[in-house]
Amino acid sequence: MSAVAAEQLIAEDAVRAAGLAVGWNGRAVLADLDLTVRWGERVALLGANGSGKTTLLRVLAGLAPPLRGELSWRGTGLPKGGARCRVVGYVLQAEPPVPFTVRQLVALGLGTDGPPSAPQAAQVSRVLADEGLTALADRSCSTLSGGEWQRTVIARALVAEPALLLLDEPTSHLDPARRAVFHERLLKVRNQAVVLATHDLELAALCDRVMILGGGRAMAVGDPAAVLTAEALEPSLGVRVRRLDDPEGGPSLFRIAGLSPGFAARRGG
Amino acid sequence: MNRWTITLSILCLVAASVGLSAGPAGWMAPWHAAQRLADGDVIVAGLRAPRVALAALVGASLGLAGAVMQTLLRNDLAEPYVLGLSGGASVGAVLSLLFLPAAPPGLFAAVGAGATALLVRGLSGAPYDRTRLLLAGVTLSSLLTSLTGLLLILAPEARLLRSTSFWLFGGMGTPHWPLLSVPAVLLLVSFAWLVPRSERLDRLTMGDDVATSLGVDVPATQRYVLVWAVVLTASAVAVGGLVGFVGLIAPHAARRLVGAPHRGMLPATVLLGAALVMGADTLARTAFAPRELPVGLVTAGLGGPFFLHLLRRAPT
Numbered sequence: 078m079s080a081v082a083a084e085q086l087i088a089e090d091a092v093r094a095a096g097l098a099v100g101w102n103g104r105a106v107l108a109d110l111d112l113t114v115r116w117g118e119r120v121a122l123l124g125a126n127g128s129g130k131t132t133l134l135r136v137l138a139g140l141a142p143p144l145r146g147e148l149s150w151r152g153t154g155l156p157k158g159g160a161r162c163r164v165v166g167y168v169l170q171a172e173p174p175v176p177f178t179v180r181q182l183v184a185l186g187l188g189t190d191g192p193p194s195a196p197q198a199a200q201v202s203r204v205l206a207d208e209g210l211t212a213l214a215d216r217s218c219s220t221l222s223g224g225e226w227q228r229t230v231i232a233r234a235l236v237a238e239p240a241l242l243l244l245d246e247p248t249s250h251l252d253p254a255r256r257a258v259f260h261e262r263l264l265k266v267r268n269q270a271v272v273l274a275t276h277d278l279e280l281a282a283l284c285d286r287v288m289i290l291g292g293g294r295a296m297a298v299g300d301p302a303a304v305l306t307a308e309a310l311e312p313s314l315g316v317r318v319r320r321l322d323d324p325e326g327g328p329s330l331f332r333i334a335g336l337s338p339g340f341a342a343r344r345g346g
Numbered sequence: 347m348n349r350w351t352i353t354l355s356i357l358c359l360v361a362a363s364v365g366l367s368a369g370p371a372g373w374m375a376p377w378h379a380a381q382r383l384a385d386g387d388v389i390v391a392g393l394r395a396p397r398v399a400l401a402a403l404v405g406a407s408l409g410l411a412g413a414v415m416q417t418l419l420r421n422d423l424a425e426p427y428v429l430g431l432s433g434g435a436s437v438g439a440v441l442s443l444l445f446l447p448a449a450p451p452g453l454f455a456a457v458g459a460g461a462t463a464l465l466v467r468g469l470s471g472a473p474y475d476r477t478r479l480l481l482a483g484v485t486l487s488s489l490l491t492s493l494t495g496l497l498l499i500l501a502p503e504a505r506l507l508r509s510t511s512f513w514l515f516g517g518m519g520t521p522h523w524p525l526l527s528v529p530a531v532l533l534l535v536s537f538a539w540l541v542p543r544s545e546r547l548d549r550l551t552m553g554d555d556v557a558t559s560l561g562v563d564v565p566a567t568q569r570y571v572l573v574w575a576v577v578l579t580a581s582a583v584a585v586g587g588l589v590g591f592v593g594l595i596a597p598h599a600a601r602r603l604v605g606a607p608h609r610g611m612l613p614a615t616v617l618l619g620a621a622l623v624m625g626a627d628t629l630a631r632t633a634f635a636p637r638e639l640p641v642g643l644v645t646a647g648l649g650g651p652f653f654l655h656l657l658r659r660a661p662t
Contacts, residue, residue: 140555159561167559175552176606185552188561190545192609233560 089151090115091241091270092137092165097146099129099136105144106132110295112288114241114270119263121281121301122274124290125314130274131170133290134243137272138167151240159188159237166234170245170274174221179229180205180214186233201236208232209258223250244273248280256280260328278318278331281305289313305329311337350604354617358402361624365398366390368628370635393520400521401627401641402620403529404586405596409619410533411578412593413600413612414540417547418571419476426579426593429483433490434462435583439513440497443506451513452584459583462486463576474554474568516589516642518627529581536574537616544608547571551606589642591649592619622648 090113098108106129114120122130135141136148139155150164166186175182184193184201193201205211208228213221218229227250234242248256260283263271273280281287287304289297291313297304310318315337321330367379369389374382382390411426419428427435438458439451446454469482498507540547546567549557554564582589600614626644633639 135555138555138559140558157561157563161559161561165559167555169553169555172553172556176601177548178605181548181605181607185545185548186560190542 089240090149091118091151092272093147093149093152094137094143095147097133097136097148098144099132099141100144101132103144105293107290107293107295108145110146112295112298114272116240116270117267118286119266119271119284120273120286120288121284122272122288122290123276123278123281123310123313124274128290128313129293130290131245134167134245134272134274137241138165138243140167159190162186162188162237163239165241165243166237166239167243168227168230168234168245168247170249172226172230174218174226176217176219178215178217179210179221179232182218182229183210183232183236186236188237204232204236208235224252224255227251228255239269241270241272244271246275247273248275248277278305278310279328282329282331305331348604348610350610350614351617354603354614354621357621358617358624361621361628362398362402365401365624365628366394368632369394370631370638396521396523396526397518397627397631398624399526400518400585401623403526403533404516404518404582404589405592405619405621405623406616407529407533407578407582407619408589408593408623409596409600409615410537410540410612411575411582412619413597413608413615414547414571415575415593416597417551417608418568418575419480420551420553421476421480422598423594424480425591426575426582427487427588427590429466429479429576430462430485430487430490431459431483431576431579431583432588433487433494434458434460434465435580435588436494436514437490437497439587440494440501440506440510443509443513444497444501452587455513455587456580456584459580460576462490463572463580467572474565512640513587514642515640516587516645517638517640518586521585525585529585532577532581533616536578537612539570540574541609541612543567544612547608548606586623587640587642589623590646592622592645595645595649596622 093113095111097110097112098105100106110133112120122133124130136143139161155161155164177185180201183204184197187193187197189197202211205214208231210228210232213225218226221229227247231244231247248259251259260280263280263283273284275281282301282305284301286299287301288295289304289309296313297309305320307318307320310316317334317337319332319334321332323329363376363379366383367374367376371389379390383395408426412424415426415428416422416424435455435458438454438456442449442451442454466479466482466486469486470479498510501507546562549560549562550564550567557564596619597611597615600611600618604610604614623641623645626648627641630639630641630644
């Protein structure tokens with residue numbers, strides 16, 4: 078990519094949503110959302126089950142139209158065909174494995190017809206190496222563990238180097254070591270915008286911005302230090318959270334201190 | 347060309363030469379058969395060769411139709427007739443045998459299969475829904491099967507039962523060469539359309555959301571794939587009757603041999619389907635000579651156990 082093209086790309090918003098309403102069958106799950114994610118920025122979506130995180134990600138991925146509002150990617154609509162893979166990459170929450178090999182599956186993320194060209198094959202090998210999948214490259218995806226499969230589908234989304242990467246619960250199947258690796262890699266993201274939906278508060282704390290969803294809207298948006306507080310999290314997640322900051326400046330830890338009284342009452346508890 | 351394509355092509359050649367060498371009158375050495383084919387011999391060139399070509403076309407078309415139907419419906423147990431096409435073809439064939447006994451039943455069978463596919467697609471509703479498509483197909487199929495039974499029972503002539511049952515199990519008969527050109531062209535065109543789009547079919551197997559996010563126009567691809575599957579099935583039914591199980595076995599066996607990606611799997615399925623039906627037809631012509639079995643009995647006899655094996659292995 079030329080320097081001028083790269084600069085233009087960086088100046089553009091990876092995704093821009095204004096007055097967005099998303100939902101099912103005409104019924105809004107979330108409304109009045111404004112979200113602009115710039116190149117190199119990481120945004121975490123937090124919220125209880127059913128708060129609309131996945132519905133919002135599907136709309137941002139262009140898989141479902143918004144009910145209302147404006148939505149653009151890099152200032153325009155999504156391109157047709159394989160070019161789309163270079164604009165948005167999307168990793169589902171739970172995708173059933175298929176009987177392709179890891180290498181074949183990742184190559185399908187290129188979005189092109191025909192066997193991969195030599196540079197494409199090299200790109201696939203590079204992404205496999207980055208994700209620690211080289212040793213598994215010729216294994217059938219149906220024989221992988223949950224964590225290995227998750228890394229494979231992330232590699233498939235990354236192989237076309239999309240401007241915007243959308244991840245639904247990216248750490249849910251990862252062991253502690255792989256989770257730490259994922260956290261580290263997220264901190265190093267420079268060349269794409271990332272929006273991820275998660276229940277992992279430590280992961281959210283590593284992002285540049287956090288959006289807390291609840292009650293059909295964005296309850297809080299902002300810097301993790303400002304938003305990941307007990308007061309902001311309790312009404313959305315239904316739990317009392319204690320935040321433990323590392324005096325040496327490391328990432329914060331979050332302890333669930335119990336159900337919030339309001340949530341317990343709603344459950345009849 | 348990879349080694350499996352070469353191996354399966356050789357298998358097809360062997361099946362074809364056995365088909366040319368064996369007949370109800372007995373067996374001749376393959377090189378004699380080749381010599382008589384070159385000489386334009388009435389038995390080998392006039393009777394056996396078009397029959398072998400017909401078997402190859404039917405097997406290849408049904409294999410290809412089954413493979414893409416499994417991809418389209420994302421279901422291991424899908425086969426070319428699954429959307430009620432066999433029921434529609436049967437009604438068409440029985441009506442043809444009843445009212446136009448001189449005409450070959452294939453044309454009306456193909457019309458019946460095509461009409462059923464349109465009806466099933468219409469009944470399954472606007473956004474593409476695999477479960478509704480399958481349920482509509484199964485329901486329509488059972489309705490049409492009962493209609494076939496009713497027609498046979500109320501039919502004024504008993505001979506209808508015999509000719510129909512021969513056709514229903516894939517009685518092929520000896521075709522004239524020009525008749526074979528239609529299914530041959532359809533097979534070539536559909537193959538030439540589907541294989542270059544193999545990676546889109548691969549992406550389609552991963553679910554609609556993933557396929558869409560990887561740039562596949564899912565509704566358009568599904569529409570074209572369904573049209574080709576129905577055209578291939580109808581053309582095979584028109585010339586070969588209802589030959590069962592090939593459309594189920596050939597894609598599964600091909601996946602086992604060459605892997606799931608369509609770029610290798612589709613050619614392997616076509617070759618395997620052709621070899622299977624050529625082999626089954628040779629058995630059907632010779633096993634109880636001079637009586638001829640419908641080839642569908644042989645493919646079902648081989649396919650039944652395989653299908654049961656698959657059912658035991660399929661996740662519930």
